[in-house]
Amino acid sequence: MRMSQLLLPTERETPADAQALSHVLGVRAGLIRQLGAGLWTWLPAGWRVHQKIEAIIREEMNAIGGQELLMPLIQPRELWKKTGRDQIDELFSLSDRKGAEMVLAMTHEEAVTFHVSQIVRSYRDLPLILYQLQLKGRDEPRPRAGVLRTREFIMKDSYSFDRDDAGLEVSYAKHIEAYDRIFERSGLEWYRVESDVGVMGGSGAHEYMAPCPAGENDVALAPGYAANVEVASAEPSAAHLPPTQNEPSEAPTPGAKTIEQVSAALDLHPSALLKAFPVVTDSEKLVLAIVRGDHRVNEFKLRSVLGEGFRPASDEEISSQIGPPGFIGPVGIQVPVLLDSAVAGQPGGWVTGANKLDIHLLGVEPGRDFQFDLADIRSVEEGDLVDGTPIRLEAAIEVGNIFKLGTRYSEPLGASFLDEDGAEQSIVMGSYGIGPARIAAAAIEQNADESGIAWPKAIAPWEVELVVLGKAGSAEVEAGEKLYVELIEAGLDVLFDDRDAGPGEKFADAELLGCPLRITLGKRSLESGTLELQGRRGLTELASIPLDDGSAAAVREILSQLP
RNA sequence: CGGGGCGUGGCGCAGCCUGGUAGCGCACCUGCUUUGGGAGCAGGGGGUCGGAGGUUCGAAUCCUCUCGCCCCGACCA
Numbered sequence: 194m195r196m197s198q199l200l201l202p203t204e205r206e207t208p209a210d211a212q213a214l215s216h217v218l219g220v221r222a223g224l225i226r227q228l229g230a231g232l233w234t235w236l237p238a239g240w241r242v243h244q245k246i247e248a249i250i251r252e253e254m255n256a257i258g259g260q261e262l263l264m265p266l267i268q269p270r271e272l273w274k275k276t277g278r279d280q281i282d283e284l285f286s287l288s289d290r291k292g293a294e295m296v297l298a299m300t301h302e303e304a305v306t307f308h309v310s311q312i313v314r315s316y317r318d319l320p321l322i323l324y325q326l327q328l329k330g331r332d333e334p335r336p337r338a339g340v341l342r343t344r345e346f347i348m349k350d351s352y353s354f355d356r357d358d359a360g361l362e363v364s365y366a367k368h369i370e371a372y373d374r375i376f377e378r379s380g381l382e383w384y385r386v387e388s389d390v391g392v393m394g395g396s397g398a399h400e401y402m403a404p405c406p407a408g409e410n411d412v413a414l415a416p417g418y419a420a421n422v423e424v425a426s427a428e429p430s431a432a433h434l435p436p437t438q439n440e441p442s443e444a445p446t447p448g449a450k451t452i453e454q455v456s457a458a459l460d461l462h463p464s465a466l467l468k469a470f471p472v473v474t475d476s477e478k479l480v481l482a483i484v485r486g487d488h489r490v491n492e493f494k495l496r497s498v499l500g501e502g503f504r505p506a507s508d509e510e511i512s513s514q515i516g517p518p519g520f521i522g523p524v525g526i527q528v529p530v531l532l533d534s535a536v537a538g539q540p541g542g543w544v545t546g547a548n549k550l551d552i553h554l555l556g557v558e559p560g561r562d563f564q565f566d567l568a569d570i571r572s573v574e575e576g577d578l579v580d581g582t583p584i585r586l587e588a589a590i591e592v593g594n595i596f597k598l599g600t601r602y603s604e605p606l607g608a609s610f611l612d613e614d615g616a617e618q619s620i621v622m623g624s625y626g627i628g629p630a631r632i633a634a635a636a637i638e639q640n641a642d643e644s645g646i647a648w649p650k651a652i653a654p655w656e657v658e659l660v661v662l663g664k665a666g667s668a669e670v671e672a673g674e675k676l677y678v679e680l681i682e683a684g685l686d687v688l689f690d691d692r693d694a695g696p697g698e699k700f701a702d703a704e705l706l707g708c709p710l711r712i713t714l715g716k717r718s719l720e721s722g723t724l725e726l727q728g729r730r731g732l733t734e735l736a737s738i739p740l741d742d743g744s745a746a747a748v749r750e751i752l753s754q755l756p
Numbered sequence: 757c758g759g760g761g762c763g764u765g766g767c768g769c770a771g772c773c774u775g776g777u778a779g780c781g782c783a784c785c786u787g788c789u790u791u792g793g794g795a796g797c798a799g800g801g802g803g804u805c806g807g808a809g810g811u812u813c814g815a816a817u818c819c820u821c822u823c824g825c826c827c828c829g830a831c832c833a
Contacts, residue, residue, distance in 0.1 A: 205782065205794070206768045210826045230825065283832070300833055334757080334831055342832080409832085596833085626833085662792055669791095697793035715792055725792095 194655065196690045200237050202226075203702050213407035215634035216339030218646050222705045224633075224654075231336025231344035238706065239633070241654040243347070246379060246629040247326055249651065250349045253375045257367040259322040259351055264304045266328045270294035272303045276605045285330040285344075297330025297345075302602045302624055305352045309620065310608035316356050319610060319620070320364055324351030326629075338407050340630045341590065347630065353623040354603075356610065361597055361621045368595050368625045369399070376401055376592065379632050380649020380756065382639055386412050387420040388594065389493045401593035403631075405638035408588035415579040423493040426569055427577035427584050429535040432485055433462035437541030438556025441524060444544075447551040450519030452486045455553060459544065463487040467536065467545045467557070469521045471506035471528075474499055479506060479514055481523060484533040484571045486544075491572040498531065498568040516548030523563040524554060532565040590635045593627040640730070646707030647729045650755055655688035657752065658708040662696045662715035673714045676724075676744060683745035685752070704729070709755045712748065714740070724748075728755055 201223040211217040219225040224239030235243055251261065270286070273279035273296055285297035298304065305323055313319065329348045336342050353364035369385070376383040381403045388400040400421055402412050413425035420426075449458040456463045466486030472495070473479055480499065484490050496502060508518050515521045515528055522545030523530045536543070541558040559565055576583050600619040603609065608620045633652065640647040650656055657680065661673030670691070677689045688708060690699050696715070703711050713725040723737040724744060738747040 202766085204767060209762080209768070212827070227825090278833080281833075302833085329833095331832085335827095335829095337827080594833090624833085664791060667791090693791095695791055695793080695795060697791095697795080700793050702794085713792080717792070 194688050196688060197692050199688075201702075201706070202236070203705055211339065213338035213341060213634075213638070214641055215341065215405075215407060215637040218637050218641055218705070219339050219634070222646055222707065225340055227339075231333055231342065233340050233343055233630075238654040242633050242648070242652055243629050245652045245654075246632050247347075247349070249378050250326070250375055250627060250629065253371040253378075254322075254324050254349070254351060256374075257322065257371045259324045259371075261325060262323055263325050263327060264298070264301050264308075266298055266330060267295050268298050268304060270296050272307060272606075276303055276602055278303070283331045283333060285332045298327075299329055299331045300348070300624070300626070301325065301327065301350055302352065302598070302622075303606065306602045306606045306608050306620075306622070309352075309354055310603070310606050313354065313608065313610055313620065316610050316612050316618075319354055319356045320360050321354040322351055322364060322367070323354075324349060324625075339634065341407060341634050342409070343630070346628060349627040349629065351625045353625070354608075355621045355623075356612065356618065357621055358599075361599070361623055364623050365397075365595060365597055368623070372401055372593055372595065372625070372627070375627065376403075376632075378651055379636065380640075380651050381592070381632065381635055383592065384412060384414065384419040384589070387424050389421065389423040389497070397597040399595050400591050401595075401627075402589035403592045403635035403639065404587045404589040405635055406588060407634070407638055408590045410589050410591055411586050412589045413573050413577075413579075413584045413586055415582045415584040418579045418584065422572055422586060423491065425573040425584070427573040427579050429485070429488070429538075429571075429574075429577055430464075432464035432487075432536075432539055434465050434539055434542040435461060435544075435555065437558065441554040441557045441562055443547055443549075443552050444555050445551060446520075446553045449551075449553075455544065456486065459553065459555075461544060465542065465544050467522065467543050469515075469523065469546060471511050471515060471521065472499075472503040473506050473510060475502045479510060479528050480531055481515065481521070481526065481528050482531045482533075482570055483523060483536065483545075483565075485535050488533065488535060488571040488574070490533075491570060494568075494572075495531075495570045498570055516546065517550045520546040520550055520552060521548055522546035522554060522557070523559075523565065524548070524557060525563070530563055530565040531570060532559055532567055533571045534567055534569045535571055537567050590631050590638070591628075592631045592635055593625075595625045596623060598622040598624050640707075642731075644701070644732070645705035647731075648707045648709060650709045650752070653708050654706065655708045656686040657710045657712060657748065658688045658690060658703045658706070659712045659714065660690045660696075660699045660703055662699070662713070665693055668719055669715055672719060672740070676712075676714060676740070679742075679745045680748060683749060685745065685749060704732070710735075710748070710752050726751055730756060 203223045204221045207217050208220045226234045287295050326349050333344050355361045384402045385399050388398045411422040413420050413422050446458045449455045452463050463486040467483050468486050470482040470490045511518045515526050543557040545554050545557050547554045575586050603620040609617050612618050637646050663669030680687045709729050711727045722740050724740050726735040
């Protein structure tokens with residue numbers, strides 16, 4: 194590609210509304226442009242990156258027997274009513290000229306299951322893996338960070354159809370294999386982590402996370418362990434408890450409502466306190482969840498333990514059924530108590546609210562002083578242990594996910610088959626997503642420096658940028674034209690900066706765009722008979738190569754060494 | 757949905773408080789010079805100041821409403 198003919202609007206200045214690095218550099222390097230909130234155009238160079246990622250995905254999906262198809266973005270709302278997903282707030286809704294209600298698909302479970310339900314009749318038709326690269330529409334409450342969270346985006350979504358759970362395990366394992374290879378080949382640093390099954394429902398899920406500062410999720414990492422903090426479990430540090438007592442005793446704590454205030458008033462470590470978190474479930478049951486004072490309630494875990502959604506209890510509900518807000522505790526109340534496992538490890542000496550104004554209880558012992566159900570409902574923290582090793586927390590972008598759906602969709606949509614015995618069975622499904630745009634964003638975030646992007650070779654817009662210095666008609670330009678043709682004929686993926694611009698501008702743009710290998714051809718090259726090569730990562734000077742008939746082969750060789 | 761911020765030429769900004777008919781840098785066009793790190797000189801084009809209404813002799817500036825965008829939180833198959 195000749196740069197003189199390329200639509201590549203590079204910007205010297207940072208866009209005023211951009212925060213995340215991938216957003217700033219995506220715009221400055223001329224890869225993407227915004228049309229509206231969460232609505233982005235991929236400009237030619239950016240689209241090449243996207244397409245390279247798509248190509249890797251297609252190869253690996255085909256390698257596990259996936260079959261590519263394409264389903265509509267616009268769908269009848271009726272279909273979504275059958276699975277109940279028409280109630281999701283993020284679902285874009287519209288109607289056609291006849292007033293028929295339509296939606297923009299946020300994923301394609303309904304559509305693909307609808308078709309499979311009509312087409313698949315027999316166990317002989319299974320298993321199946323179907324996939325597509327198609328737009329998704331989501332009315333996001335808050336699009337952000339450029340291409341990281343948008344209202345419309347291309348997703349690779351695949352769906353597996355099996356006759357039983359054992360079959361699903363096989364399809365799931367195949368996707369793990371394909372996904373590991375896709376992210377590895379894309380050149381990302383990535384983790385496969387255990388994840389929450391969320392509102393999709395299902396029996397198991399993993400997420401693929403690419404660590405980077407702009408990430409919206411936190412992952413807990415230890416050697417051999419990786420999990421989204423939403424579900425991560427680890428051994429807590431020990432609480433600093435005062436001595437046990439034969440029975441609880443009251444201590445005055447006037448005005449001390451927060452953990453900080455109470456621990457200061459009683460001169461105790463926050464970990465000695467029991468933090469009471471009253472919630473009301475969707476079915477209007479009041480439950481008192483309790484974690485250690487220095488721990489935080491994990492809402493994902495709590496929802497999963499409760500088996501339904503919940504909201505924090507109101508002050509009125511707390512006052513009438515437990516005690517004065519700020520001074521509540523589990524002792525002597527008629528409300529069910531859900532106690533975090535981290536508390537159960539140590540027997541006594543806990544401090545809780547006394548359910549009396551301005552008073553806390555010392556020496557409280559779970560079991561002796563109050564009844565409870567035990568569950569893991571806290572969020573892990575930096576320094577908690579997994580197999581004796583402290584975990585660390587890291588921000589990450591979710592670049593892919595895999596779900597075991599089971600019959601969540603096949604049952605409401607009637608996707609079934611006849612087994613060998615002629616018995617009708619529901620198809621067991623899995624669903625699997627990848628966001629190519631997020632792979633691109635993560636690659637930028639993970640590999641940028643002060644000068645710009647440093648793409649992994651596999652997904653760079655071009656592998657090589659040929660920078661020719663010299664004015665039009667000069668011997669340098671003539672030699673550059675010849676070299677460009679030779680590189681193209683050698684099958685290399687080359688961007689040729691043939692613009693009539695100064696060297697500083699060309700170098701700066703090359704570093705901003707971030708092709709892995711830069712070839713410089715100027716007056717010096719003609720004098721010395723060599724080409725200068727620079728690797729984009731770290732802007733490393735590579736060995737010069739002779740400028741002759743073997744140049745293209747030499748470039749190819751050097752390129753093969755680059756990441 | 758709660759909180760905060762911002763809309764002035766393609767991009768980044770000043771002007772607004774204290775009303776007088778729009779300016780700077782970059783980019784762009786023409787010519788000449790220049791060509792190994794975002795060049796120089798000269799000339800030039802482009803904005804009804806997000807939109808609507810109001811106050812006023814006069815509104816980018818003051819008032820009201822509205823739309824859009826960004827950030828934090830909530831939310832996020």
